[in-house]
Structure formats: C-alpha cells, structure tokens
Amino acid sequence: MSKIPNSVKVAGVDYQVVRNKEYVQIGSNKNYRGMCDSNLGVIELVAGLGESVEEQVFAHELVHVMLDQAGYDEHDEDMVNRLGIVLHQVLKDNELYFGEKQEEDRYAEIIQGKIDIKRADGHTIVTAGSFEGEVE
Ligand SMILES: [Zn+2]
DSSP states (O other): OOOOOSEEEETTEEEEEEEEESOEEETTEEEESEEEETTTTEEEEETTOOHHHHHHHHHHHHHHHHHHHTTOOSOOHHHHHHHHHHHHHHHHHTTOOOSOOOHHHHHHHHHTTOSOEEOTTSOEEEOTTOOOSOOO
C-alpha cells in the first residue's frame, strides 16, 4: 500500500497533498501528472496513476518543493526528474524514516508480539511475545 501522506512539511512549511485530481493544470496545459505551488502550499497528483508511478511523481514534486524552500527559483527539469527518481528509490528501498513510527505500525508490532506494551510512564504492561492466543 502506498504511503503518500496527506501533507508534508518542508523547511517548516506544510504542503497539502491532493491526490486523484481529475487533471493537473499548469498555465493552460492540463496534461500534467503532478504539480506543486509553494505560494499555496499544495502538491497535486493526477488520478489514474499506478502506485509506483504516483509515488515517483510525488517524489518529483517533493524535489521541486525542496528546491523552492532552499531558495532556488529556477529548476532544471532534467535534474529534478533524475533526483525525483533516485529520491523515490532510496526512500522506498531503504524504508527510510527518522521519526516516531506510525501508530498503525506500532499496533501491528504489538499484535505480532514484537514490542512491549508500555504505559505512558514507560512501565511495561506486557512483555513482547508473552501474549498468547489467536490474532486475526
Ligand atoms: Zn517537474
């Protein structure tokens, strides 16, 4: 399952990610697969893309956004294409994530007995793997 977020923060700016657009328009051209607008804080992705392609388009738009936030007004589209492809591959194939795990992933690991269940104060309530019984 694709994990394209509903919003992404780049250099402290929140960008809303709008997926499944009927069309993505830049100027008078409606034939784009994706676009970003750093003034509005939005990334748009067109409907009907395959999962990996949509992720790749998202990564492409992220590169534009990162360049915008780094202060580059002019973007070399060929460089953005290449960096977007590599960024997507590196993030995906290495499952790179530096923050707290997503809630659903944590619940899955609790259910699978891979991690302890702790109270908010850190006290262990159930030790990993000690939970018996069927799991659906
Ligand atoms: Zn582009």
